[in-house]
Amino acid sequence: MQDRVFSPHSTNLFRQAGVGPGDHVLDVGCGTGATTRLLAELVGPAGSVLGIDNDPASLEVAEEHTRASGLSNVGYRAGDLTELVPGESFDAVAGRLVLLHLSDPAAALARLARCVRPGGLIVFQEISCSRVRAVPQIPAMLDWVGWMSMLSAYAGLDADIGEHLPAMFTRAGLADVNAVAVAVAVIGDSKSLVPRYLAQTLSSVGPLAVASGAATRQQIREFRERLLEEAADHGCVLYTQELTSVWARVEGDPRG
Ligand SMILES: C[S@@+](CC[C@H](N)C(=O)[O-])C[C@H]1O[C@@H](n2cnc3c(N)ncnc32)[C@H](O)[C@@H]1O
Numbered sequence: 001m002q003d004r005v006f007s008p009h010s011t012n013l014f015r016q017a018g019v020g021p022g023d024h025v026l027d028v029g030c031g032t033g034a035t036t037r038l039l040a041e042l043v044g045p046a047g048s049v050l051g052i053d054n055d056p057a058s059l060e061v062a063e064e065h066t067r068a069s070g071l072s073n074v075g076y077r078a079g080d081l082t083e084l085v086p087g088e089s090f091d092a093v094a095g096r097l098v099l100l101h102l103s104d105p106a107a108a109l110a111r112l113a114r115c116v117r118p119g120g121l122i123v124f125q126e127i128s129c130s131r132v133r134a135v136p137q138i139p140a141m142l143d144w145v146g147w148m149s150m151l152s153a154y155a156g157l158d159a160d161i162g163e164h165l166p167a168m169f170t171r172a173g174l175a176d177v178n179a180v181a182v183a184v185a186v187i188g189d190s191k192s193l194v195p196r197y198l199a200q201t202l203s204s205v206g207p208l209a210v211a212s213g214a215a216t217r218q219q220i221r222e223f224r225e226r227l228l229e230e231a232a233d234h235g236c237v238l239y240t241q242e243l244t245s246v247w248a249r250v251e252g253d254p255r256g
Pocket of ligand 1: 028029031035053054081
């Protein structure tokens with residue numbers, strides 16, 4: 001569902017960053033291959049995309065979807081992105097919604113920059129959860145943001161990594177850092193994907209939300225109905241997390 005919400009914007013943002021026909025791209029933390037396939041469309045038959053992930057089950061799904069899509073310029077490999085040995089020199093290293101999962105994303109960025117050829121591109125897209133809101137604001141959305149913030153603090157993760165990413169690029173020794181952020185905004189009714197997506201995001205981290213004391217099982221179960229009810233009562237527009245796309249050209253030998 002995350003992919004259905006963000007993919008059209010991801011494609012535009014990767015294109016804006018400079019991924020284009022003929023590029024050979026490494027997609028780190030590719031998961032089930034949604035980003036890998038959209039990058040493959042961007043680079044076309046003269047280019048290629050290698051997706052890596054440390055979860056073999058996701059890679060099996062990625063392979064299956066890729067076969068069904070008919071794309072022939074995509075490959076997958078199991079591996080830990082923090083242990084990649086610089087050597088293969090890609091035109092671009094890309095990733096979406098992956099740095100959030102790392103204990104030291106800045107160190108990973110510096111290392112990944114060494115897998116890019118001089119003049120090549122490094123581009124990541126990450127979200128900021130505290131940007132989720134309703135206009136006018138309603139308690140359900142304030143709760144969603146509060147719960148996400150509590151559970152990510154409990155798990156030691158940065159739920160707003162998207163907006164911290166430009167500074168992280170700079171700390172990784174990258175120069176001329178560019179950033180653009182987008183959010184999807186919809187009228188908050190049951191036909192829209194966004195209330196379902198926000199409710200599903202919450203359920204997917206439900207055990208952590210409960211363990212951290214952020215929310216109860218019942219609050220999580222009832223969230224979507226409550227959000228729809230409050231949104232209808234106040235005629236709200238609902239905004240998703242911001243997806244921040246950050247990119248830089250790798251010149252010379254970055255730090256790390
Ligand atoms: C939220 S998914 C994003 C998948 C895909 N990039 C997308 O946007 O659809 C994050 C992925 O990062 C992978 N991941 C997390 N840490 C990793 C690591 N150290 N090395 C490789 N993959 C990792 C997870 O297995 C998961 O598939």
